[in-house]
Amino acid sequence: MTTTPRELAQRYDAAAVEPAIYERWMAADAFRPAAEAPPGADRFVITQPPPNVTGALHIGHALTATVEDIMIRYHRMRGDDTLWVPGVDHASIGAQFVLDKIIATDGESRASLGRERYLERMWQFMKDTRPIIGEQHRRLGASVDWSREVFTMDAGSARAVRVAFKRLWDAGLVYRGEALVNWCPRCLTTISDLENVHRDETGTIWTIRYHLERDDGTPDPDAWISVATTRPETLLGDTAVAVHPDDDRYRALVGRHAILPFLGRRLPIVADEHVERAFGTGAVKITPAHDPDDYELAKRHDLPAVTILDEQARINPEGGDFFGRDRYEAREAILDQLREMGDLEAERPHQMVIGHCERCGTVVEPRLSVQWFIRVKPLAERALASVREGRTTILPAHFEKVYAHWMENIHDWAVGRQLWWGHRIPAWFCPDGHATVTDAETAPDACAECGRPGSELRQETDIFDTWFSSGLWPFSTLGWPDSTPDMARFYPTSVMETGYDILFFWVARMMMLGLFCTDAEPFHTVYLHGMIRAPGGVKMSKTKGNSVDPLDLVEEIGADALRFAMVNGSAPGSDQRLTKAKLDGGRNFTNKLWNAARFVLGSRPEPAPAPGEESLAVRWIRSRLADATERATRQLDALDLGGYAATVYDVAWGDYCDWFLEMAKVDLRRDDATDAERAATWSAAADGLGAILRLLHPLMPFVTEEIWQALSDFEPAVGDGESLLIRAAWPVAAPRDIDAESAFDDLAALIRGVRNLRTEAGTPAGVWVPLIVDPTGPEAAAALDSGSAYLQTLARVRPIEVRNDADRPQLVAASPLGAAWLAVDAAADTDVADKRRSRVAELELNIERLTGLLANQAFVARAPASVVERERGRLADLEQQLRQLA
RNA sequence: GGGCGAUUGGCUCAGUUGGUUAGAGCGCACGGUUCACAUCCGUGAGGUCACUGGUUCGAAUCCAGUAUCGCCCACCA
Numbered sequence: 001m002t003t004t005p006r007e008l009a010q011r012y013d014a015a016a017v018e019p020a021i022y023e024r025w026m027a028a029d030a031f032r033p034a035a036e037a038p039p040g041a042d043r044f045v046i047t048q049p050p051p052n053v054t055g056a057l058h059i060g061h062a063l064t065a066t067v068e069d070i071m072i073r074y075h076r077m078r079g080d081d082t083l084w085v086p087g088v089d090h091a092s093i094g095a096q097f098v099l100d101k102i103i104a105t106d107g108e109s110r111a112s113l114g115r116e117r118y119l120e121r122m123w124q125f126m127k128d129t130r131p132i133i134g135e136q137h138r139r140l141g142a143s144v145d146w147s148r149e150v151f152t153m154d155a156g157s158a159r160a161v162r163v164a165f166k167r168l169w170d171a172g173l174v175y176r177g178e179a180l181v182n183w184c185p186r187c188l189t190t191i192s193d194l195e196n197v198h199r200d201e202t203g204t205i206w207t208i209r210y211h212l213e214r215d216d217g218t219p220d221p222d223a224w225i226s227v228a229t230t231r232p233e234t235l236l237g238d239t240a241v242a243v244h245p246d247d248d249r250y251r252a253l254v255g256r257h258a259i260l261p262f263l264g265r266r267l268p269i270v271a272d273e274h275v276e277r278a279f280g281t282g283a284v285k286i287t288p289a290h291d292p293d294d295y296e297l298a299k300r301h302d303l304p305a306v307t308i309l310d311e312q313a314r315i316n317p318e319g320g321d322f323f324g325r326d327r328y329e330a331r332e333a334i335l336d337q338l339r340e341m342g343d344l345e346a347e348r349p350h351q352m353v354i355g356h357c358e359r360c361g362t363v364v365e366p367r368l369s370v371q372w373f374i375r376v377k378p379l380a381e382r383a384l385a386s387v388r389e390g391r392t393t394i395l396p397a398h399f400e401k402v403y404a405h406w407m408e409n410i411h412d413w414a415v416g417r418q419l420w421w422g423h424r425i426p427a428w429f430c431p432d433g434h435a436t437v438t439d440a441e442t443a444p445d446a447c448a449e450c451g452r453p454g455s456e457l458r459q460e461t462d463i464f465d466t467w468f469s470s471g472l473w474p475f476s477t478l479g480w481p482d483s484t485p486d487m488a489r490f491y492p493t494s495v496m497e498t499g500y501d502i503l504f505f506w507v508a509r510m511m512m513l514g515l516f517c518t519d520a521e522p523f524h525t526v527y528l529h530g531m532i533r534a535p536g537g538v539k540m541s542k543t544k545g546n547s548v549d550p551l552d553l554v555e556e557i558g559a560d561a562l563r564f565a566m567v568n569g570s571a572p573g574s575d576q577r578l579t580k581a582k583l584d585g586g587r588n589f590t591n592k593l594w595n596a597a598r599f600v601l602g603s604r605p606e607p608a609p610a611p612g613e614e615s616l617a618v619r620w621i622r623s624r625l626a627d628a629t630e631r632a633t634r635q636l637d638a639l640d641l642g643g644y645a646a647t648v649y650d651v652a653w654g655d656y657c658d659w660f661l662e663m664a665k666v667d668l669r670r671d672d673a674t675d676a677e678r679a680a681t682w683s684a685a686a687d688g689l690g691a692i693l694r695l696l697h698p699l700m701p702f703v704t705e706e707i708w709q710a711l712s713d714f715e716p717a718v719g720d721g722e723s724l725l726i727r728a729a730w731p732v733a734a735p736r737d738i739d740a741e742s743a744f745d746d747l748a749a750l751i752r753g754v755r756n757l758r759t760e761a762g763t764p765a766g767v768w769v770p771l772i773v774d775p776t777g778p779e780a781a782a783a784l785d786s787g788s789a790y791l792q793t794l795a796r797v798r799p800i801e802v803r804n805d806a807d808r809p810q811l812v813a814a815s816p817l818g819a820a821w822l823a824v825d826a827a828a829d830t831d832v833a834d835k836r837r838s839r840v841a842e843l844e845l846n847i848e849r850l851t852g853l854l855a856n857q858a859f860v861a862r863a864p865a866s867v868v869e870r871e872r873g874r875l876a877d878l879e880q881q882l883r884q885l886a
Numbered sequence: 887g888g889g890c891g892a893u894u895g896g897c898u899c900a901g902u903u904g905g906u907u908a909g910a911g912c913g914c915a916c917g918g919u920u921c922a923c924a925u926c927c928g929u930g931a932g933g934u935c936a937c938u939g940g941u942u943c944g945a946a947u948c949c950a951g952u953a954u955c956g957c958c959c960a961c962c963a
Contacts, residue, residue: 228963274961293961293962398890405889405958557925577898595922596923643902657922662927752928752929755928758917760930762917856944862943862944867906870905871906
């Protein structure tokens with residue numbers, strides 16, 4: 001055992017300490033669950049969103065990792081069987097977007113490389129980029145089980161994807177069909193509704209004349225129907241004009257035809273109730289292949305769909321003379337020509353919403369194609385019931401409504417992506433076009449419909465939407481579909497934690513797929529954190545240049561300080577601004593802890609054979625820590641992380657540092673103390689520090705661990721012999737010592753009162769002044785006597801004269817222990833007299849109010865007795881104070 | 887067009903099942919080289935809890951409505 005304190009550096013150097021501490025945890029294998037679950041232990045398993053493989057860590061990841069790490073460290077200390085599986089998501093569209101840019105610098109492209117070489121290049125890219133996120137999570141202190149690290153392109157994940165899809169197929173929940181889907185002409189793939197982000201924009205709405213057909217089939221130059229459109233270029237794909245059946249203006253035209261400009265196509269004029277008479281001209285051009293509304297209408301009226309755009313949104317050969325032009329060029333050309341022909345009747349600005357590709361920002365194009373769909377209604381119903389019936393709880397609770405609303409209005413999920421990087425859909429086509437779905441990696445033996453041999457089958461080239469594999473995460477990471485020990489031990493998981501922005505993308509999908517695949521809710525609690533915003537309250541984004549790099553912050557102030565800043569004063573689901581002031585607060589708190597530890601370690605007195613009597617300070621801080629332990633435990637159990645942070649901050653700084661350590665100094669340094677008493681005080685200080693370190697460890701793991709090492713090094717008793725804080729036990733709340741707390745409160749009130757007097761009287765802070773106290777009674781006198789050493793030092797008053805004295809100056813500190821005043825001449829100060837008068841007035845006002853309240857029969861009769869009692873106590877206190885001031 | 891959330895001292899935010907004197911940090915004012923810490927210590931000022939009405943002995947908290955801001959969802963050309 002070391003008996004001399006380890007020297008703690010004068011300044012805490014987070015940048016140097018943190019990586020070393022992480023190494024120590026790794027070396028001790030502290031993150032991995034035991035080989036077998038400890039008997040009787042509760043289970044606590046985190047489900048986390050795997051970050052995109054290509055993305056550098058941003059502040060949102062930092063918050064995610066912090067919140068999860070707090071939970072897992074807390075439960076680990078509780079002795080629970082904990083697991084937190086780390087990993088990265090292959091992010092197919094995102095990764096391709098990044099890689100496309102990289103290879104473009106070499107003059108290459110997807111097309112120039114081809115699928116096979118492109119994928120080789122991608123795997124090579126993965127080797128470089130995959131470890132980055134993990135390394136960054138280490139810097140934040142994330143105590144994940146690295147031995148179970150998962151990549152969603154690993155074989156295990158791939159198998160889970162195939163098996164899940166095959167089961168959905170077998171259950172009749174997968175179909176292939178033609179539909180109008182969201183198409184990104186730049187990424188060259190389908191995207192889901194969720195990835196199609198709508199933005200308000202000011203566009204133009206044009207009114208165009210379609211001439212009516214004459215009996216001889218030619219357009220009538222003098223008769224037309226005017227249609228309004230925001231997308232003139234799509235007229236090339238028009239196959240009808242629609243009006244409302246009850247619209248008198250057009251009733252006569254229904255059944256006749258208009259002639260499409262440029263192409264001369266005959267357009268039937270149809271009546272449909274979905275047409276809004278008041279909008280535009282009341283007549284709508286119908287482009288089934290390029291507008292979702294029109295597509296639906298065309299189905300009702302059995303109209304053909306003509307696709308006029310190619311995959312890059314250029315006019316295809318169907319567009320006649322406009323063939324080859326980009327959609328916007330074509331728009332201008334068409335407008336010019338219509339204008340020339342006199343058929344462009346009007347144009348005016350128009351407010352509208354336009355869908356953009358979430359990834360690249362390109363305007364999304366509805367595109368008619370054959371796609372794989374998952375029929376999600378039945379899945380959604382189950383997922384909805386789980387939340388409605390409380391088997392899964394969402395925090396904060398109001399997101400349950402958001403979740404329900406989305407689940408109730410869900411559309412079938414187009415899961416296919418025309419990309420290369422990702423899990424290829426395990427469907428195989430025979431030359432006759434029959435699809436066979438398999439859960440094997442290789443081709444099925446034969447076509448399920450016509451029996452053609454496997455050698456003639458060709459695999460689907462589409463891959464899965466990344467969220468399909470992410471949706472399997474909670475169990476695919478544990479070895480599903482096999483019945484692995486991990487599945488049995490860790491599934492279903494406990495808390496799924498993420499930002500509310502991916503509630504639909506991911507949480508909803510996990511719920512649906514989890515219930516379908518495993519017949520169990522994949523987690524019992526969904527904890528959604530808010531977004532971190534820039535100081536102005538605006539969204540952080542790299543393009544705006546207002547984003548902060550969490551790693552820069554870690555480098556500058558340390559991971560602990562950043563973690564504290566992000567969690568303190570935050571509430572789940574609420575956005576927060578990360579300001580300099582907040583970050584400084586975290587850094588300052590780290591510094592405070594460090595210095596408190598330096599003091600404790602450096603002030604150890606001579607060892608004493610037997611511990612002496614415990615002082616008021618010791619009894620008081622024990623009780624405060626017991627209270628904090630009880631509250632912190634309750635708050636962590638309720639996932640109230642902001643409350644937990646506030647609790648430990650307050651007890652550490654406000655109670656332990658500001659009051660206890662100052663009182664402990666008095667006890668350690670007073671001349672009349674025995675060695676035994678000093679030893680008792682110090683050992684309580686060390687114990688208190690140990691308790692604070694334990695309470696704070698989930699939030700600020702590094703600095704607490706570093707201090708713990710020094711503390712437990714030469715005082716193993718504090719740590720129960722556990723050399724690593726990460727493995728130490730979470731404290732058990734001891735009973736409160738109400739007597740000590742109330743004795744302390746009385747004394748502290750007096751000390752504050754005297755300090756206040758000094759300030760008001762303008763007594764220089766360093767000067768010792770004599771104090772006179774007139775105690776309220778014998779008990780107060782006794783308390784005063786035993787607390788006089790504290791009072792002297794903390795209020796810097798000496799000597800203290802205790803006497804009953806009716807002759808009081810203007811300046812008096814009123815307290816439960818008695819009236820006190822400084823033996824200095826300050827009475828001449830009129831300012832002081834004013835202050836006293838206003839204090840008396842305030843007291844009288846409050847006494848009046850309380851007297852009135854207590855005279856109210858209804859209050860006394862209906863309020864709980866404890867409340868009435870408390871008000872009576874308050875009134876008595878106030879009356880006593882008033883007497884002291886008189 | 888629907889839905890959700892927010893509105894608390896100068897700023898950023900907490901506020902547990904309604905309990906009567908609404909908290910914190912920062913900022914501000916004043917004073918401090920008290921041997922852990924100036925990334926600190928002490929003292930203080932500052933709020934009719936957006937507004938209106940209701941329920942209640944009692945409302946920042948529950949209910950209804952209004953206003954402002956923000957977010958999400960949505961197939962009106």
